[in-house]
Amino acid sequence: MIEFKQVSKTFPDGFQALKNINLHVNKGELVTVIGPSGCGKTTTMKMINRLLEPSSGQILVDGENIKNQNPVQLRRNIGYVIQQIGLFPHMTIEENVALVPKMKGWPKDKYIRRVDGLLDLVGLDPKVFKKRYPSELSGGQQQRIGVIRALAAEPPVVLMDEPFSALDPISREQLQDELVALQDNIQKTIVFVTHDMDEALKIADRIAIMDNGEIIQLAKPDQILRHPANQFVEDFIGEERMNKELGGKTAKSLMLSKVATVKPNRGLAEALQIMKTYSVDSLIVTNTKGEFQGILELPVLEAHYRDESKKVEDIMSPVAHSVQAETNYTDIAEIFAKHQVVTIPVLEGDRLVGLITRSSMMRGLAGMKQTV
Numbered sequence: 001m002i003e004f005k006q007v008s009k010t011f012p013d014g015f016q017a018l019k020n021i022n023l024h025v026n027k028g029e030l031v032t033v034i035g036p037s038g039c040g041k042t043t044t045m046k047m048i049n050r051l052l053e054p055s056s057g058q059i060l061v062d063g064e065n066i067k068n069q070n071p072v073q074l075r076r077n078i079g080y081v082i083q084q085i086g087l088f089p090h091m092t093i094e095e096n097v098a099l100v101p102k103m104k105g106w107p108k109d110k111y112i113r114r115v116d117g118l119l120d121l122v123g124l125d126p127k128v129f130k131k132r133y134p135s136e137l138s139g140g141q142q143q144r145i146g147v148i149r150a151l152a153a154e155p156p157v158v159l160m161d162e163p164f165s166a167l168d169p170i171s172r173e174q175l176q177d178e179l180v181a182l183q184d185n186i187q188k189t190i191v192f193v194t195h196d197m198d199e200a201l202k203i204a205d206r207i208a209i210m211d212n213g214e215i216i217q218l219a220k221p222d223q224i225l226r227h228p229a230n231q232f233v234e235d236f237i238g239e240e241r242m243n244k245e246l247g248g249k250t251a252k253s254l255m256l257s258k259v260a261t262v263k264p265n266r267g268l269a270e271a272l273q274i275m276k277t278y279s280v281d282s283l284i285v286t287n288t289k290g291e292f293q294g295i296l297e298l299p300v301l302e303a304h305y306r307d308e309s310k311k312v313e314d315i316m317s318p319v320a321h322s323v324q325a326e327t328n329y330t331d332i333a334e335i336f337a338k339h340q341v342v343t344i345p346v347l348e349g350d351r352l353v354g355l356i357t358r359s360s361m362m363r364g365l366a367g368m369k370q371t372v
Contacts, residue, residue, distance in 0.1 A: 001027040001189045002048060002157065007057035009043055009213075017043040019213040020057070027156075028187040031218075032200040035210035035236070041193045044210070045159050048191060049078045061157060076104060079150030079158035079188075083166050086146065087134040093119075093145055094130035100153040111152070118148035121185070122178060140171035147179070151186065160192040164199070173359065176202050197237060201225070201362045209233055222333075249329035254361045255346045255354030261286045264293050264313035268305050271296055271312050284345060284352060285316045291350040294318050322347055323356070332356060 002025040009018040018040045025031045033041040046052040047059055050071045059066050066074055087096050094115050101111040116126040122144040134142055143163060150158050164172045180203055183190065194200050200207050201221045208218045209229075217229035228234040260278040262271050264285050274283060281298040294316040304315050321335050322345040335344055336358060346354040 001025055001029070001062055002191065003058075003060045004044070004047075005058045005060070007047065007054045007059060009040075009047070009052065010055045017213055018054070021213075021215050023208060023215060023218065025189055025191060027189055029205045030183055030190040030192060030203060031206050031208060032192045032194055032204040033208045033210060034194050034197060034200045035216075037195070039210040040213040041210050042161060045161055045191055045193050048157070048159055049075050049080065076100060076153065077155050077157070079153075079155040081146050081150045081158065081160040081163040083162045083164075087142060087149070089134055092131050092133055093137070096134070096145060097130075097149045097152050099149070104153055106153075114152055114154075118151060121182065122148055138171075139167055140175060143167060143171075143175060144178070147175075147182075151188070156189060158188050158190045160190060162193055162195065165194070165196070172199075177359075179203055198363060202359060209236060211236075250325065251323045251327045251332060251344075251346045251356060252325040252354070254329065254332065255325075255356045256360050257354045259284050259352065259355045261352070262296060262312055263287065264311065264316065266312050267308075268301055268310055268312070268315075271301055272305065275301075282343070283312075284355065285312055286352050290352055292319075292322065292345055292347055292352040295345075319345060324348065325353055329361075332361065336361070 002023070004021050004023040006020045006022060007018055008016065008020050010016045021040075021044070023044070033044055035041050043052060047054055048061070048066070050066060050069075053067075061074075087093075088099075091099075094112075097115045097118060098111045101114060106114075115130060119126045119129055124141065124144060129137070129141075134145070137145065146163065147160075150160075164175050167175065176199060183203075192200075192203065204221055206218060206220050207224055209216045209224070211232055217224060217233050219227075224233065224237065228237060260274060260280045260283050262274055262283040262285055264287060271283060275281065275298060283296045285293040285296055287293055293313075295318075296312055296316045300315050300317065304310050321339055321341055323332055323335070325346055325348050327346075332344065335341060342357070344356045345352055346356060
C-alpha cells in the first residue's frame with residue numbers, strides 16, 4: 001500500500017535526515033515508526049503526504065508514485081492526526097469532522113450520517129456532542145474527534161504523528177485501547193509515529209525502529225522483543241535486554257497486584273457499587289482467605305440485578321484459565337493467543353495475588369512499572 005524505495009532526504013544546510021530507506025506498509029496494517037529525537041521518523045511521515053519531498057528515491061501509494069499526483073488531491077485522500085489535535089475552535093464538532101467530506105463535495109445527508117456514525121464509533125453520543133465546540137470537551141474527547149476527523153472522508157491511508165503524547169496517562173491508555181479496537185473494525189493503512197516503546201508494542205502490527213536516518217529493524221512486536229537486531233535496539237527497548245531475559249519473565253513480574261475483588265456472599269448492589277468505584281466491568285471473586293473463586297461480569301450482574309435474593313456466588317462464573325505466580329511468560333502469552341481471554345488471574349496456591357492483562361504484560365516486558 002505504501003512503499004519507500006531507496007528514499008533519501010538531505011536538507012539545504014547539508015543535514016541528511018534519511019539515508020536510502022526501504023519501507024513497505026501493507027494494506028490494512030498499522031506500522032509504528034519509533035526512534036530517538038532526530039532519527040528521521042517525522043521526516044519519513046511527512047514525505048507520505050508530500051509535506052516534504054525526497055532528495056532521491058521513490059514513494060508509492062497503492063502502486064502509484066506520489067510525485068506524479070496533485071499534492072492537494074493526495075492530501076485530501078490521507079487522514080492526518082497530530083499531537084496538537086488542531087480542531088478549529090470556531091466550528092462545532094460536527095463542522096470539524098465534516099470538513100474534508102464537504103470539501104470533497106459529499107452531499108449533506110451523507111456527511112451528516114458519517115459524522116453521527118463516527119461519533120458513535122468512539123463512544124460519543126452525536127445528540128450530545130456534535131453541536132458542541134472543542135473548548136467544551138476534555139483533552140481526551142478532543143483527541144477522539146481528531147482521530148475521527150481524519151477518518152471522515154474514508155481515506156485509505158491515515159498518518160498519526162504522536163497523537164496521544166500530550167494526554168494524561170489514563171486518557172492516553174484509553175485512546176490506545178480504542179485505536180486498537182477501532183482498527184479491528186476499519187482496517188485502515190496507518191503509519192503511527194511515536195517516541196514511546198510501550199505504546200508501539202501495544203498498538204502496532206509491525207514496528208520500524210529508526211536511528212540516524214536509517215531503519216534499524218522492521219518486525220512484529222514479539223519478534224523485536226525476542227530478537228533485537230543489534231545493541232542499539234536492545235538498549236532502546238530497555239535495559240533488561242529482553243531477548244536474553246524474556247524466558248525468565250514470570251507472571252509475578254507481569255501482573256497488576258491491586259485487583260478489584262468481591263466476596264461470594266455479598267449482594268449484587270454492593271458488587272455493582274464496587275465496579276463503579278473502580279471503573280471496571282468485572283470483579284474477581286475471592287473468599288475470606290483470599291482464595292480465588294471465580295469472576296463476576298457486569299452483563300451477568302445486570303441480567304440478575306433485580307433479583308434481591310441473589311448473591312455474587314449465585315451468578316459468578318468459573319475462570320477456565322489462571323496461572324501460578326511463577327508461570328513463565330511464554331505460557332502466559334500462549335493463553336492470550338489461543339483462548340482470546342481478556343484477563344488472567346495470578347495465584348499462589350489457591351490465593352489470588354494479581355491479574356494479568358495484555359497491557360500489564362507489555363509493560364512488564366518493557367521493564368516499566370505496573371500501574372492500577
